[in-house]
Amino acid sequence: MKLFRGSTGGGTEATPSQAAQKLVRRSSSLGELARVWQTETPLCVLDLGSTSASNIRFFTERSHKIYSEDLLVASTDPNLATKDEQGNRILDSRRFLADNLVYPAAHFDVVLCWNLPDYLDESLVRPVMGRLWSVLKPGGMMLAFFHTKDAGPDSPCYRFHIVGKDTLEMQPIVLRRETRRGPTGAVHTAVSEGFRLQRVFNNRHIETLFRDFASIKFFLARDNVREVLVVR
Amino acid sequence: MSAPLSADLAQIGKSVVIKGELSGSEDLYVDGQVEGSISLKNNSLTVGPHGQVKASVEAKGLIVQGKLEGNILASDRVDLRKSAVVTGDISTQRIAIEEGAYLKGKIDIQGGKAEKAVGK
Numbered sequence: 001m002k003l004f005r006g007s008t009g010g011g012t013e014a015t016p017s018q019a020a021q022k023l024v025r026r027s028s029s030l031g032e033l034a035r036v037w038q039t040e041t042p043l044c045v046l047d048l049g050s051t052s053a054s055n056i057r058f059f060t061e062r063s064h065k066i067y068s069e070d071l072l073v074a075s076t077d078p079n080l081a082t083k084d085e086q087g088n089r090i091l092d093s094r095r096f097l098a099d100n101l102v103y104p105a106a107h108f109d110v111v112l113c114w115n116l117p118d119y120l121d122e123s124l125v126r127p128v129m130g131r132l133w134s135v136l137k138p139g140g141m142m143l144a145f146f147h148t149k150d151a152g153p154d155s156p157c158y159r160f161h162i163v164g165k166d167t168l169e170m171q172p173i174v175l176r177r178e179t180r181r182g183p184t185g186a187v188h189t190a191v192s193e194g195f196r197l198q199r200v201f202n203n204r205h206i207e208t209l210f211r212d213f214a215s216i217k218f219f220l221a222r223d224n225v226r227e228v229l230v231v232r
Numbered sequence: 233m234s235a236p237l238s239a240d241l242a243q244i245g246k247s248v249v250i251k252g253e254l255s256g257s258e259d260l261y262v263d264g265q266v267e268g269s270i271s272l273k274n275n276s277l278t279v280g281p282h283g284q285v286k287a288s289v290e291a292k293g294l295i296v297q298g299k300l301e302g303n304i305l306a307s308d309r310v311d312l313r314k315s316a317v318v319t320g321d322i323s324t325q326r327i328a329i330e331e332g333a334y335l336k337g338k339i340d341i342q343g344g345k346a347e348k349a350v351g352k
Binding site: 051053068070073074 | 331333334337338339341
């Protein structure tokens, strides 16, 4: 596994023009998933990317129920920081899973992971995948995107908007500067650091990550991204 | 952007903290802290940019610019502005979400279609 965690520097701040830039790409795995949501039966869909009005509209127009939970933002909670036995900084996965992905077992028909595994802190990846397995129904499907080895550490993290049955609009997630007045009247400025690519999984790592799932299907794309569709 | 204020709008200012049940028959603008429940069945609630609401909300319409934690039942529509941070399930007829809004929860559109999102 190629790790990028050693690369520091706080991330490249996207300019407003980058923020406005939206890329449209075809997604074969999404096209395959489209067969699932053409059903008349209402489905339960979990979207783990940034809150997307397009995705909410896409599913609710088809009478499906959609849950939105931005796990990358949730993982930035400073209260999660702790240290392992060797004194290395990690995130407390138990605490994370106590506050996030709290659903009954076998609740969802579809989980949209997008590029979450590539950007999630190392200490959370396996626990999160384990929880996702348990909240998926048997036969339920999960979509995830992985960068190939040609992707650099500055590969932007995107928010994904479904705009067609096999078409996505990708928008780089920009840093957000927030200024608020605190209870004492003092002005506080919070600057989000953005998200950096943490690692690159090869095919074997991806298979290991999803070893508890019944099947896994790879879709190779031209833009240094491997699309993966797994079935519980 | 601040919500337009009118004479028929009750306001809870930035420094006000309320714990308990809030109900009424006029529109309400909350820029302070409310904890408990809010019921405005035929009126609208606006959570201002400084508002921090930890309550179940029942209203005709809801605009969120600040933080709201609790389940939402809106008989007409929900607007989540770009600075909104909402944790809870939403049940409404129409919803509009600005780019940048944060939502953690279920969206259930009752008896209608999801409206074209604002500022996508």
